[in-house]
Amino acid sequence: MSVVLVLAALLAGTYVVAVLEGWASTGRLRPAGPLVSGLALLGRESLVPRKPDRIFFEVAPPLLLVAAVLAAAVLPLAPGLIVTDLATGALFVNASFAYVMVAVLMAGWGPDGAYAMVGGFRFLGQLVAYSMLVVMPITAVAMRAESLLTTEVVTSQVSLWNALYQPLGFALFFLAAMAIAFLPPFDLPIAPGELAEGVLAEYTGWRLGVMRFGRALLVLTLALAVTVFYLGGWFGPVLPPWAWTALKTLAVAAVMLSVGRYVPRLREADVLAWGWKYGIPLALVNIFYVGVVLLVAM
């Protein structure tokens, strides 16, 4: 039962994220926009480029979707409303996000096109910049919860949200989450205006539809992960728990989607340099700080 509910919630949330993305990128709010463009994509021919790597080309869109769904499966929407509360939930979230890179690399390599390939390899480089900034802040979150269960992570924040308890980790994880979903200013693999949609360039019709759907679902899942790990998950007054999760998740997604309007696209070299020279030392400081605070509190 909870599986059906979670899937329905994800579907609804993805739609809202798609509407928000359209709003953030065009400045016009069109509630029926994703439905119309989705139907239009289904109606168009889905071309297969000449001499593709057929397996990679076909596997990439569903793999992106599956990676996002798997991450969502271990994140609670409300007490009891979770697909599976894995004992290694916090680690599993990270594991499934790692396969986003595999999907994007496949989408870049598969079509045998120059723009797509450059985009795919750019994302590979981007992973090297962001992946430590996903796992190290999660480590500090798990330290406070003394568990890898995502439900335990939420209940550990009953008195104080992690966003306030470890603001450094929150900021790093938030930026890394944006880099996973290649949202602007981290949209290097698609880079509209410079790389002509990069990894998405060779996809058309329903395959592009699956790709776009997977991307929107990924944004939602990342926003949900930020909510669960840092914003107290379902906790909140008056409203029912699921409503708080939904509100917080959509608010996080809205912020993620709107930042790109005000910041220019970063250079690949800068993302890598900043990730390693500033991000990782700061993440280590965060782990150390959380450790000291936990010991003092004991």
Added chain:
Amino acid sequence: MGQAVFTGFFGAAAIWFGVVVFRTSSMVRSALALLFSQAAIGAMFLAMETEFLGVLQLMMMATEMAIMAIFMVMYMMDPGGLGGMDMTHQKRASLVAGALGAVAALVVALLAGWGPVATRVPAATAQVHDLGIEIMERSMLIFETAGVTILTAMIAATAIAIRRRR
């Protein structure tokens, strides 16, 4: 029974993808085949109810293969790996080494005293807890030594790679 079937299935998948690594002519396909081979081993861990090891394997291998792919692409003759290339070299020596390795693995698998087969497995949360205690207590020295060794190797490799300033 189901457990044995799944473990065997993922084991066969791991071997198959391992074969694909050498049969393809593209660096990227080779790297991703290796990733799927390792991911299949992660799935074997999951089938054997060692949840932490399975998830860790799935996570680490995706990232590690990515980094390996970056280095492969960096050091290749053709940018981006668009040209085909043979994945094998020193064929006779590799055949001998591979055959010897396989025989050695089979001998160990068949002759080692594995003790009684575990019929009950601790719960997944208990496994995570026990593993943490093991790493931070009895095996701490081993893990710290391994960590420092890898760090030293990384620093040494970087030092070699940096071009000397004039």
